Amino acid sequence: MKASLTLNKVSNFLGLGLFRTLKDLFANKLEKEDFKNFLRKTIVPLASILLFLGLWNIGAKALYNTEADFKIEKALQNQGQAAADALQVCIASGESSCQPNTLPSPSQVWGSFQSLLRDHNIINADKAAFAEKTAALNKTRIAEGKNAIVYTGRPSFVDQIFRSLKTVFAGFLLALFIAVPLGIFIGLSPTLKSAFNWFIQIFKPVSPVVWYLLVFMIVKTVLIGSADDSSFTISFISVGLCSMWATLVNTAMGVSTVDKDYINVAKVLKLGAFQKIFKVVLPSSLPLIFTGLKITLSVAWMVLIAIELLAQSPGLGLFVWEEFQNGANDSNAKIIVAMFVIGIIGFLLDRLMLMIQNWVSFDKTDAI
């Protein structure tokens, strides 16, 4: 009972009907008329996933063969028949040193995913051992007023995910604290609106890369002489500035288009400016503000990867870039793993925002 309740909750959160009907199927509750529904909501998505994996597999095989043939042909031309035969045997044996480097197959990606998790466990164990080893020393160092020794080893894939989430939330909060108040002022005052309009129109379409460069120029100078690593600061500020526009525009629009009836009520009751904003204007524009915030969060997550890559700030973006530069045998597979992880986290963030939106919004019919 409890398990099915949580399953229901998870399914509601994800907005995918798949789990719910599956649950009904197992609970033997599926009526005949539900069969069509079951087909549409469960079988079709599952089939499309299988089809996707199948096409991917076929495509990867074809690319692999093309690449292998090319390698063998090249060996034949440059080094002669013997080298070509040896390479063919080597490729067929699955030896990692001579594998063609191309789009990985689904099974390779799954393998890389597992190896990344193993790697994470190893690094975690390393960290724990390190902490244990330095615990006593750190205590005396802190007592002496020195900095504690911290683990400086390579971050694991999971660590990178959390770093990315941290950056995106910092950027999102920055966007929230700039765009919502500014949007309210712009929405309330036509004067401010015309003062800011050019600014919004010109800077909204600017690419994340350029925002990064701008923030880099400024932060580099502001933090001059500081020994701390500024890459996190630069990347979260860039993410915030890139992503805040949707919230800014939506907030301003929500505030300036409050239902005239509500404004009339506020006028008749002669509510003061403060009361008018907090009791009437803001609550009624919350749905639009949240639509803006939802777009902001998904834009933030999308540009984050590019910005981390540029800023050399640890996270998924840097992970992808390093794997690409690395060019190891399983690098391509790891990049695809990162792609799925980025996609899934982006999706979950979107659902999270929708949940918060439904929770705070008065208009329940808005929920999609």
Place this chain on the structure above:
Amino acid sequence: MSIITENTSTKSVLDNGLFPSNEVMLDLKNLKKVYPTPKGDYVVLEDLNLQIRKEEFVTIIGHSGCGKTTMLSMIAGLNPISGGNIAVLGKHIKGPGPDRGVIFQSPSLMPWMTSLQNVLLGVNKVFPHASKSQRNDIAKYYLQKVGLEDAFNKKASELSQGMQQRVGIARAFAIKPKVLLLDEPFGMLDSLTRGELQDILIEIWNKEKITAVMITHDVDEAIFLADRVVMMTSGPRAKIGDVLDINFERPRTRKAVLEHDDYYKYRKHLIDFLEH
């Protein structure tokens, strides 16, 4: 008062004429409303004169688009006056204010607030020195009066249209305005709910006796509620066409009104006016 003496000189004073100035609550004098359009000015109202006495219930009837709502929103202070003036107790109005409560055509409740919070929004503003529990009591009293004692803490968005309009009535009465302005408040309701709300409105009104001006399309509603029915001519340049005194004693019941001999006479008078 100078306003009243001046009024005698205007040509369009109707036979209902002038009331002693100490009896007048609301005085519209030579009221004019002009909307500028690209093709020149469009005059909605012109030379509109109307006096409404204290504790009087006046209904206003006229064809759609004749400017009834424009007139009411000008009295409410929500629509600027192009010419002439409006006075409440001899004082010219400047913009909206809680001395003129409005019940809008759509309930206009804040959907994210409970019915109690919606009523308190006005009460808090009008009685800032009362204690919190006193203000709560005022709001609850009026919500009880409109039959919503079980829905204090229901969100406005969860209430039916009729229930929402009850909250609208409670909100308007709770701020104890000098004049109550009702802009076709029951126009969007089905006829059964409309009857119920008319009864509720008139019951509270009998108790509070707040001067009321109500716009309606419904001839029966106009007669049932009013001391006087004011008929407006069709626009443009709409003005008061005719005024009909309704001499049923109060408190009235719907049954007694319908059975009264004069009822059909009044009804015929109004319909004759509207059909011309």
